[in-house]
Amino acid sequence: SQQGEEDPQALSIQEGENATMNCSYKTSINNLQWYRQNSGRGLVHLILIRSNEREKHSGRLRVTLDTSKKSSSLLITASRAADTASYFCAYENAGNMLTFGGGTRLMVKP
């Protein structure tokens, strides 16, 4: 069963706005990862943040990790219609297994 929770479940914004998605987990982790899934397709790895890191950037993506609160957030700046997809967080535990959250469905309106 899923042990990661994502919030919100769905998000609708206008092109150019920022999108923020949150993820919470319950165990100790090695790292936390974010994935993107276009409708009916496989998942694509976006970014990984290690447990000893607090913030990471990749292009228009910014990920933060707060291990004391067991939470992470993904910020997509200056969103585009092409960013429309589902976004999943996934955390890797000490056993090197990846557990996925339920995902956030992002719609960016042109």
Place this chain on the structure above:
Amino acid sequence: SQTIHQWPATLVQPVGSPLSLECTVEGTSNPNLYWYRQAAGRGLQLLFYSVGIGQISSEVPQNLSASRPQDRQFILSSKKLLLSDSGFYLCAWSFLGRPPGGYTFGSGTRLTVV
């Protein structure tokens, strides 16, 4: 470069029929391999994972089984499908090493059991 192939893309099978989904990886050796299932609008549920040939670990008791006959081949099977087996099945691989990397997913198989 590493690639992962998964087929078929879609499959409609009657209840009680057998199932065989295949996944192959190219460009790497001794990968960790995974089968996930995704219900509509939901997250991913880990079904099976394998760290080597013939080594299969099951995460969820179910009507499915997995096998790894070759290093880069992972097969998901069922002898008799149930309606509840419908879903989107995803194969993935990872390489346990440093620095840590994400999983690479196949394009998925949408299975509809009728």
